[in-house]
Amino acid sequence: MAGDDPAGPIVQLRRRVKATAEEIFELWTKPDLMARWMSPFPGAVDCKASCDFRPGGSYSLVMSSEEARREVSGTYVQIDRPRKLVFTWMGPLTNHVNTLVTLELNPRGDETDLVLTHERLPTPEMHVGHTKGWGHILDHLAEVVEAS
Amino acid sequence: MIEIEARKDLASRTERLDAVFAALADPTRRAIIERLSRGEARVTEVAEPFHMSLNAVSKHIRVLEASGVVERQKKGRDHILSINTHSLDAVDGWIGRTRSYWEKRLDAMEQLLRELKKEQKSAPKDRKHGRR
Numbered sequence: 001m002a003g004d005d006p007a008g009p010i011v012q013l014r015r016r017v018k019a020t021a022e023e024i025f026e027l028w029t030k031p032d033l034m035a036r037w038m039s040p041f042p043g044a045v046d047c048k049a050s051c052d053f054r055p056g057g058s059y060s061l062v063m064s065s066e067e068a069r070r071e072v073s074g075t076y077v078q079i080d081r082p083r084k085l086v087f088t089w090m091g092p093l094t095n096h097v098n099t100l101v102t103l104e105l106n107p108r109g110d111e112t113d114l115v116l117t118h119e120r121l122p123t124p125e126m127h128v129g130h131t132k133g134w135g136h137i138l139d140h141l142a143e144v145v146e147a148s
Numbered sequence: 149m150i151e152i153e154a155r156k157d158l159a160s161r162t163e164r165l166d167a168v169f170a171a172l173a174d175p176t177r178r179a180i181i182e183r184l185s186r187g188e189a190r191v192t193e194v195a196e197p198f199h200m201s202l203n204a205v206s207k208h209i210r211v212l213e214a215s216g217v218v219e220r221q222k223k224g225r226d227h228i229l230s231i232n233t234h235s236l237d238a239v240d241g242w243i244g245r246t247r248s249y250w251e252k253r254l255d256a257m258e259q260l261l262r263e264l265k266k267e268q269k270s271a272p273k274d275r276k277h278g279r280r
Contacts, residue, residue: 009169009239009242009243011243011246011247011250013247013250013251013254015254015258017257017258017261018258018261019261019265023261023264024257024261027257027260027261033260036260037253037256037257037259037260038253038256040249040252040253093245093246093249094242094246097166114254116250116254118246118250120169120242
C-alpha cells in the first residue's frame with residue numbers, strides 16, 4: 001500500500017495533526033520529547049531515549065513501569081527534515097525482528113498530514129522467489145487506517 | 149523451507165510468522181492460494197493453469213504446506229488441497245497489534261502537542277526553536 005512494491009504486510013496510519021511539520025518532527029527526534037509520548041505505559045513511569053541523529057546513526061528507547069520493561073532500538077535510514085523520517089525498529093512489538101518505520105509529514109496550511117507506515121522487512125527466504133509485491137489477494141491483510 | 153518444516157513444532161510465533169511470510173513471498177504460491185481461496189481443489193487442478201511441470205508446482209505446494217498455509221487431505225486417490233485460514237491469523241495479529249500500538253502512540257503525541265502549546269502560551273520566552 002505504501003510504495004509500489006511492498007515486500008510484506010504493511011500497517012499505515014494517516015492523521016491530520018494540528019501542528020506544523022517542524023513541531024511534529026521535533027517530537028520524533030529529540031530524546032527528551034520522544035520520552036514524553038513514546039512509552040506505552042500509562043503515566044510515563046520511566047522512559048529514557050537516546051539518539052545519534054544522522055543517517056546510519058542509532059537510537060534506543062527504554063520504557064519501564066513497575067512490572068514491565070520494554071526496549072526499542074533501531075537505525076536512522078533517511079532524514080529529510082521536516083518532511084520525512086525513515087528508521088528501522090526492533091522491539092517486543094515486532095518480536096525483535098527488524099522492521100521499517102516511515103514518517104511522512106505533509107504541510108496543509110497550519111496543520112499537517114501525518115502518514116505513518118510500519119512494514120516488515122523481507123526475510124532472506126523471501127528473496128528466493130524474486131517476489132514482485134504481494135498481489136491483490138493479500139490486500140485484505142494490509143490495513144489502512146483513516147483517522148479523523 | 150525443509151528446515152522450516154522441521155522446526156515447525158518448536159517454532160516460536162516469530163518463526164511461524166516468518167514461514168508464512170516466506171511462503172507468501174512468491175507469485176506462484178500466491179496464485180495457488182488465490183485459487184484455493186475460491187475453494188478446495190485437487191493438486192492437478194491447482195497445477196493446471198501454470199506453465200510449469202507438475203513437479204515444480206508440487207514443490208511450491210510443499211512449501212505452502214510446511215508453512216501451515218495449505219493443508220492436504222487424501223480422498224481415495226485424490227489429494228485435496230485447502231487453505232488453513234487460521235495460519236493467516238498470525239499475520240493479521242501482527243497487523244492488529246502494530247496498528248493499535250501506533251494509534252495509541254499518535255494519540256499521546258497529539259496530547260503532548262497540546263500540552264506544549266499551552267506551555268508555550270504561558271511562557272513564550274521558553275520557546276527554544278524559532279521559525280526560520
